[in-house]
Amino acid sequence: MIEATGLTKRYGDTTAVEGMTFTVRPGRVTGFLGPNGAGKSTTMRMIMGLDRPTSGAVTVNGRRYAEHRAPLGEVGALLDAKAVHTGRSARDHLLAQAATHGISRRRVDEVVEMTGLASVARRRAGTFSLGMGQRLGIAAALLGDPQTLILDEPVNGLDPEGVLWVRHLLRGLAAEGRTVFLSSHLMSEMALTADHLVVVGRGRVIADAPVGEIVARAQSSAVQVRTPSAPQLAAVLVRDPGVEVTSLEHDLLEVTGSTPPAIAAVAAAAGLVLHGLAPVETSLEDAYMQLTADAVEYRSTTPHAAAGGRR
Ligand SMILES: Nc1ncnc2c1ncn2[C@@H]1O[C@H](COP(=O)(O)OP(=O)(O)O)[C@@H](O)[C@H]1O
Ligand SMILES: [Mg+2]
Incomplete structure (x- = not known):
């Protein structure tokens, strides 16, 4: 010890x-x-x-x-x-x-x-x-x-x-x-x-x-949602304060400030079909980068190493 x-x-x-x-x-x-x-x-x-x-x-x-x-x-x-x-x-x-x-x-x-x-x-x-x-x-x-x-x-x-x-x-x-x-x-x-x-x-x-x-602890609260009705779903999701939606692909949204069950409930209430609903995994590498983002003594100037992880 x-x-x-x-x-x-x-x-x-x-x-x-x-x-x-x-x-x-x-x-x-x-x-x-x-x-x-x-x-x-x-x-x-x-x-x-x-x-x-x-x-x-x-x-x-x-x-x-x-x-x-x-x-x-x-x-x-x-x-x-x-x-x-x-x-x-x-x-x-x-x-x-x-x-x-x-x-x-x-x-x-x-x-x-x-x-x-x-x-x-x-x-x-x-x-x-x-x-x-x-x-x-x-x-x-x-x-x-x-x-x-x-x-x-x-x-x-x-x-x-x-x-x-x-x-x-x-x-x-x-x-x-x-x-x-x-x-x-x-x-x-x-x-x-x-x-x-x-x-x-x-x-x-x-x-x-x-x-x-x-x-x-570093787990991102983002959820990715695949749906053929991406614009419609985004429109109803953002009615909730605190929810933000980013469009990643024509049928893929990234949602923060919500949870998979809440997103599914909103989609069901609006009659929208979902093809996939997945929390965004944080890798240990991301967790490390987030933790040490302010602690890097010798920061490289390349964008790759400019800490901060995914966000
Ligand atoms: N003998 C020493 N004299 C002066 N500064 C030192 C000495 N050893 C380490 N340092 C400084 O202390 C800090 C921590 O160094 P170090 O313990 O080697 O870090 P790490 O092993 O995590 O890379 C660095 O800023 C380093 O330059
Ligand atoms: Mg050392």
């Missing part, structure tokens, strides 16, 4: 993290989602005791990282896959880390096997691709068989097979009752991996809820 309370970090004039309060619980995968610059890596460094909070606190299983006697057995982290001694082999890198905690060679070989590094374990880590580096970082995080895992953008640089592998691994670890906290700026990957999301923007928590709830 990870608990952050009023966690704040300033670097000079930059406030990287501002008053974050959240709890990451065991037995599920919690996604830490936010645009670049939102403060995810800074928060993770503070969890691991690599950066000191300006104010507030964060604990793992009730203690600050430095207060744990054998931290590798408590919490494993992948923060920067490039942070390895490039001249050492992958196996030697893991053996050196294992030695600091009295972890056996057998466990080293186990994590090498688990992360699919067996065939390259004796190669110098400096020759590794980003994807292999990520695997090595995950192997190091798993070394102490920790109850809590923290991974900063673990799928960056992985091929599709690697992405799938990470997803299964993390879901499996959560199913064993572990606490799994991973960051990403990629909504689509998070949707498939996480059960719960802590969404952040500009250093603050903007949502903390189950994945499904975040989508439901």
Whole structure:
């Protein structure tokens, strides 16, 4: 379990993290989602005791990282896959880390096997691709068989097979009752991996809820109606205050401010035939864009990335 309370970090004039309060619980995968610059890596460094909070606190299983006697057995982290001694082999890198905690060679070989590094374990880590580096970082995080895992953008640089592998691994670890906290700026990957999301923007928590709830909350209230009598239906629908109708195609309307049963009732009363009536689905991607629309630090000028989702 990870608990952050009023966690704040300033670097000079930059406030990287501002008053974050959240709890990451065991037995599920919690996604830490936010645009670049939102403060995810800074928060993770503070969890691991690599950066000191300006104010507030964060604990793992009730203690600050430095207060744990054998931290590798408590919490494993992948923060920067490039942070390895490039001249050492992958196996030697893991053996050196294992030695600091009295972890056996057998466990080293186990994590090498688990992360699919067996065939390259004796190669110098400096020759590794980003994807292999990520695997090595995950192997190091798993070394102490920790109850809590923290991974900063673990799928960056992985091929599709690697992405799938990470997803299964993390879901499996959560199913064993572990606490799994991973960051990403990629909504689509998070949707498939996480059960719960802590969404952040500009250093603050903007949502903390189950994945499904975040989508439901952003659910657009629009309903699409297919009818051969589109103009007539539009005319009767807009008599209700608050209802707006947009014509999408000659026989397709998008209605806001109403519900499928209410639209059906209005159509029936006017003797108009309906061919289809469907709430407009909000994708997790849309929900994310809506949540973070005001929180994107570096906004792209291309219309595609100019947040705001569907509306
Ligand atoms: N060591 C540092 N010195 C100064 N500013 C930093 C430092 N680390 C991060 N920042 C700033 O803090 C903000 C949050 O960064 P970061 O935690 O890396 O975000 P994320 O991981 O969500 O992309 C950014 O504005 C970044 O430039
Ligand atoms: Mg980051």
